[in-house]
Amino acid sequence: MEVTFCGAAGTVTGSRFLVESGGRRILVDCGLFQGYKVLRERNWSPLPFDPASLDAVVLTHAHVDHSGYLPALVRDGFRGKIYTTQGTRDLCEILLPDSAHIHESDARHANKHGSSKHKPALPLYTLEDAENVSDHYRIVERSKPVSVAGMTVLFRDAGHILGASSILIQDGSTRVLFSGDLGRESDVLMRAPEPPPEADWVIMESTYGDRRQEVVDPYGAIAEPLRACIERGGVALVPAFAVGRTQALLFVIHQLFESGRLPRVPVHVDSPMADKVSEIYAKSTDEYRLSPEAVREASQIASFARSVEESKKIDAPGPPRIIISAAGMLSGGRVLHHLKVLGPDPNNLILLPGFQAPGTRGAALAGGETELKVHGKYLKVRAQVSQTSILSAHADQGELLGWLRRIPKKPRGVILVHGEPAALDALRIRIGEDLDMAARVADSGATLSLT
Numbered sequence: 001m002e003v004t005f006c007g008a009a010g011t012v013t014g015s016r017f018l019v020e021s022g023g024r025r026i027l028v029d030c031g032l033f034q035g036y037k038v039l040r041e042r043n044w045s046p047l048p049f050d051p052a053s054l055d056a057v058v059l060t061h062a063h064v065d066h067s068g069y070l071p072a073l074v075r076d077g078f079r080g081k082i083y084t085t086q087g088t089r090d091l092c093e094i095l096l097p098d099s100a101h102i103h104e105s106d107a108r109h110a111n112k113h114g115s116s117k118h119k120p121a122l123p124l125y126t127l128e129d130a131e132n133v134s135d136h137y138r139i140v141e142r143s144k145p146v147s148v149a150g151m152t153v154l155f156r157d158a159g160h161i162l163g164a165s166s167i168l169i170q171d172g173s174t175r176v177l178f179s180g181d182l183g184r185e186s187d188v189l190m191r192a193p194e195p196p197p198e199a200d201w202v203i204m205e206s207t208y209g210d211r212r213q214e215v216v217d218p219y220g221a222i223a224e225p226l227r228a229c230i231e232r233g234g235v236a237l238v239p240a241f242a243v244g245r246t247q248a249l250l251f252v253i254h255q256l257f258e259s260g261r262l263p264r265v266p267v268h269v270d271s272p273m274a275d276k277v278s279e280i281y282a283k284s285t286d287e288y289r290l291s292p293e294a295v296r297e298a299s300q301i302a303s304f305a306r307s308v309e310e311s312k313k314i315d316a317p318g319p320p321r322i323i324i325s326a327a328g329m330l331s332g333g334r335v336l337h338h339l340k341v342l343g344p345d346p347n348n349l350i351l352l353p354g355f356q357a358p359g360t361r362g363a364a365l366a367g368g369e370t371e372l373k374v375h376g377k378y379l380k381v382r383a384q385v386s387q388t389s390i391l392s393a394h395a396d397q398g399e400l401l402g403w404l405r406r407i408p409k410k411p412r413g414v415i416l417v418h419g420e421p422a423a424l425d426a427l428r429i430r431i432g433e434d435l436d437m438a439a440r441v442a443d444s445g446a447t448l449s450l451t
Helices: 037-044 070-075 086-113 127-136 218-231 245-259 272-283 292-299 308-314 335-342 361-366 397-405 421-435
Strands: 002-005 017-021 024-028 056-058 081-084 137-139 146-148 151-157 165-170 175-178 201-205 235-239 267-270 321-325 349-352 371-374 377-380 384-387 413-417 439-441 447-449
Touching: 024 151, 024 165, 070 086, 070 127, 081 086, 081 127, 081 146, 086 127, 086 137, 086 272, 127 137, 201 397, 218 235, 218 245, 218 349, 218 384, 235 335, 245 267, 245 272, 245 292, 245 321, 267 272, 267 308, 272 292, 308 335, 321 335, 335 371, 349 361, 361 371, 361 384, 397 421, 413 421, 421 439
Parallel strands: 024 056, 056 081, 081 137, 175 201, 201 413, 235 321, 235 349, 267 321, 349 384, 413 439
Antiparallel strands: 002 017, 002 447, 017 024, 146 151, 151 165, 165 175, 371 377
8 A cells, every 4th residue: 555645744734645555546635735825826736646547535524625626626537436424525515615616706806906927817616616526425424434446444533523534544454544633632512533443554633743732711711802802892803714613612602601701792603604514513413512402502692694795784883792704814705804894993802713824814913913914905903812722623732642542553653744844743753752653754745655
């Protein structure tokens, strides 16, 4: 068995791993690169393999850095099946068309304003391309082995978000486990990841490989900055991913209202995608720590802005309120319009409830920047900025080590992906010293023989 690291090697995003055995090819994940422009430009580079040569894709979860290149893969010749869980399929049916809409909008904007060197500027893929992915899904159940291209594939619960899984691939002689993105042991919404099954090799994410999350009350970490903002009459803007983060925030805010730790104020969710995702989350209750009733009650505390007109009304002068809007790292979307209105007022709050990838506006704010370029102009941000990683959906260093420690038998090796260089190297050292396992960092584009 050979694995080629076509993405997420030396960086967090762009998850793409090509598994080859006996002349058959499986692609694990098919994601977009995000963050710095030099990374985003990789999305336009030709793949190091012919999409038509793939027998199948197996998908760990729906986030676009793991699934967002699927429309281009299908457009360019992939004809196989995409094996994944029901939750992941349901979320991809929302995320991929939304991603296509963003690419088409960006291309139209570039052509209108002449801001691209390409004449005309084209989208990475279209809405039609995204819709064509729907014919390729095949739903699998976790913990039930399935035959894929002559290999055996097993999905295990990874926590993180709805449908997220670790994936074990066996070809008869070698077992390689892809961790996918691992969730937290004490996530407010999702169950903890299942222990890893026995494997010869583990290809493991390292997003938080160099840090340990604060051991603090997650409700207090959210309540304190929100309460201070409300008491001074301000508006709290919370950039949040539509998938997972928004739903967890609604549950936390609901609990804070119920306990009296936070004054009841209007809560607005300005993300059509989050509206659709919340409906899926409310129906898919078997992966959560919470009861179905608690999930439904949390989703009912907010009003959802569906139209542009409703979105604009949220920014009108008025009493204190909480606005949750995508994108979670201020990379685009409706949240930027709210930022332009609310950012200059020092009474307001920008609450960053999770990891902010290098190169994003969220990371700039978290790092102390007070001027951001938004829609071609620089914006002075005077609002209070507060960041907490307590609602992060990613396991921290201790939790990553704890997950790997539970593997039934020491693997031959651990290969680290999905991390910035500092995180990758820190986790590599800890795996060697704490677990006495051989670990290395994957090289972008490298092919390793694991047999």
